[in-house]
Amino acid sequence: MSLLRVSGTKIVDEDEKEVILRGAGLGGWMNMENFVSGYPGCEFQIRQALADAIGEEKSGYFFDKFLEYFFMDDDAKFFSSLGLNCIRLPFNYHHFEDDMNPRVLKESGFKHLDRVIELCAAHNIYTILDLHTAPGGQNTGWHSDHGGHLANFWVHKDFQDRTVWLWEKLAEHYKGNKWIAGYNPLNEPTDSMHTRVVSFYKRIHSAIRAVDPSHIIFFDGNTWAQDFSHFGDAHKNWDNTAYSIHDYSPFGFPASHEPYSGTEPQRQRMQQTYQKKREWLDERELCVWNGEWGPVYARKQYEGDATEKINEVRFRVLKDQLEIYNKDRLSWSIWLYKDIGFQGMVYVSTSTPYMTLLRHFLAKKHRLAVDQWGADDSAVKHIYKPLIDHVLEEIPAENREIYPHPAWRLPDRVGLLSRNILVSEFMVKEWAEHFVGKDLDELDKIAASFKFDACEKREGLNKVLTENAKAVA
Numbered sequence: 001m002s003l004l005r006v007s008g009t010k011i012v013d014e015d016e017k018e019v020i021l022r023g024a025g026l027g028g029w030m031n032m033e034n035f036v037s038g039y040p041g042c043e044f045q046i047r048q049a050l051a052d053a054i055g056e057e058k059s060g061y062f063f064d065k066f067l068e069y070f071f072m073d074d075d076a077k078f079f080s081s082l083g084l085n086c087i088r089l090p091f092n093y094h095h096f097e098d099d100m101n102p103r104v105l106k107e108s109g110f111k112h113l114d115r116v117i118e119l120c121a122a123h124n125i126y127t128i129l130d131l132h133t134a135p136g137g138q139n140t141g142w143h144s145d146h147g148g149h150l151a152n153f154w155v156h157k158d159f160q161d162r163t164v165w166l167w168e169k170l171a172e173h174y175k176g177n178k179w180i181a182g183y184n185p186l187n188e189p190t191d192s193m194h195t196r197v198v199s200f201y202k203r204i205h206s207a208i209r210a211v212d213p214s215h216i217i218f219f220d221g222n223t224w225a226q227d228f229s230h231f232g233d234a235h236k237n238w239d240n241t242a243y244s245i246h247d248y249s250p251f252g253f254p255a256s257h258e259p260y261s262g263t264e265p266q267r268q269r270m271q272q273t274y275q276k277k278r279e280w281l282d283e284r285e286l287c288v289w290n291g292e293w294g295p296v297y298a299r300k301q302y303e304g305d306a307t308e309k310i311n312e313v314r315f316r317v318l319k320d321q322l323e324i325y326n327k328d329r330l331s332w333s334i335w336l337y338k339d340i341g342f343q344g345m346v347y348v349s350t351s352t353p354y355m356t357l358l359r360h361f362l363a364k365k366h367r368l369a370v371d372q373w374g375a376d377d378s379a380v381k382h383i384y385k386p387l388i389d390h391v392l393e394e395i396p397a398e399n400r401e402i403y404p405h406p407a408w409r410l411p412d413r414v415g416l417l418s419r420n421i422l423v424s425e426f427m428v429k430e431w432a433e434h435f436v437g438k439d440l441d442e443l444d445k446i447a448a449s450f451k452f453d454a455c456e457k458r459e460g461l462n463k464v465l466t467e468n469a470k471a472v473a
């Protein structure tokens with residue numbers, strides 16, 4: 001067995017045989033996320049708050065157990081049984097480098113990453129290493145763990161230097177590992193100038209290649225992996241490189257402008273948005289990987305009797321997206337393997353200690369729509385409307401289009417800053433207080449809620465993924 005590599009538009013093995021990577025992202029694990037793992041705000045905030053509430057030792061214990069239980073042999077076995085062959089592993093740079101001790105490698109960061117790569121390999125699953133959170137934040141989202149809405153990675157050279165340094169260390173550690181399909185150096189950059197991302201990719205490509213000449217590099221397009229139009233001729237100097245689009249269909253989300261029923265015009269729109277993201281790559285005959293996509297789902301505890309009906313529609317979206325991908329023999333990684341019930345292939349059961357402990361708090365979070373991803377703001381819309389109207393009234397139309405407009409319009413930005421950043425920040429302490437007074441045994445049981453056998457399986461989703469796992473055009 002040898003390393004996978006890019007050959008033209010395809011990924012191939014050592015016998016030149018095409019390998020279509022089909023799998024999921026392990027979001028919420030080494031890069032925890034609010035809606036995935038069940039807390040408000042960002043990972044750095046809850047880690048600090050828990051340490052403040054129960055002490056460094058106990059909080060360190062809890063997070064380490066969480067990392068262990070989140071993905072174990074049972075998970076790899078199940079994943080492989082579905083016919084899937086690749087897991088994208090998002091991780092946060094904080095596991096490898098402390099902001100107050102920059103450029104000193106924390107070897108402890110490899111503990112769980114190595115463990116999961118090995119578990120996957122034992123079940124014939126490739127992995128793709130995804131730096132989801134870089135110093136300063138490479139994008140505007142909560143998932144790059146900076147607590148704000150600005151991607152400061154692009155304005156401080158030192159943040160970029162540290163990321164290059166980190167990838168040199170990672171490449172040194174993982175070079176030659178045949179079960180690693182490749183490196184995804186930066187999740188979803190949002191560079192408002194569109195040029196700095198290309199300059200950075202040139203640097204990171206050279207830096208990785210100087211250490212590791214063989215692994216595939218998967219570069220995300222700018223603006224959440226949707227736009228390659230400013231990449232110019234840089235790709236001509238990048239060997240063994242694939243390009244990642246993220247293809248979330250608006251039809252798979254609560255905010256969809258119309259109910260999806262798979263009509264011809266709707267399917268055409270779905271096809272067009274996907275096509276638009278890869279058009280530039282196709283014109284240059286480059287290798288495309290869909291690194292994130294997938295609908296979110298309704299939950300009984302929130303959507304009640306409407307849950308099943310809503311989810312039938314979401315499964316339809318899922319199937320129709322896959323039909324498009326199969327025609328292109330596309331490699332893909334659905335978002336998300338495991339979570340607390342919104343998007344995962346498996347999700348923590350509501351009867352577990354974690355979900356029981358946080359039941360009322362999670363319901364409050366849902367009602368206040370403090371998570372940005374797929375938020376349902378119907379209970380609080382009226383509160384933010386006057387604020388949006390006020391800004392609209394005072395800000396002339398020509399000044400309203402701040403990058404990443406039009407993906408984020410003015411009302412989205414007001415909602416993001418006031419709900420998803422401001423209100424959520426005030427809820428962080430409340431989350432941590434749930435753990436006060438728990439001993440190590442109780443903390444272990446709470447963390448164990450994330451074990452495979454404590455999870456429900458989203459059968460409808462897994463069935464569709466399995467049916468498509470080996471399908472080609």
Ligand SMILES: O[C@@H]1[C@@H](O)[C@H](O[C@@H]2CO[C@@H](O[C@@H]3CO[C@@H](O)[C@H](O)[C@H]3O)[C@H](O)[C@H]2O)OC[C@H]1O
Pocket residue numbers: 027033141143187188224246248249250292335373407
């Ligand atoms: O960690 C993941 C994260 O990678 C993912 O990021 C989101 C990707 O989608 C972005 O929204 C798109 C904006 O453009 C529209 O045209 C698309 O329809 C939208 O999907 C969003 O802003 C990013 O945060 O999200 C899920 C996280 O868990």
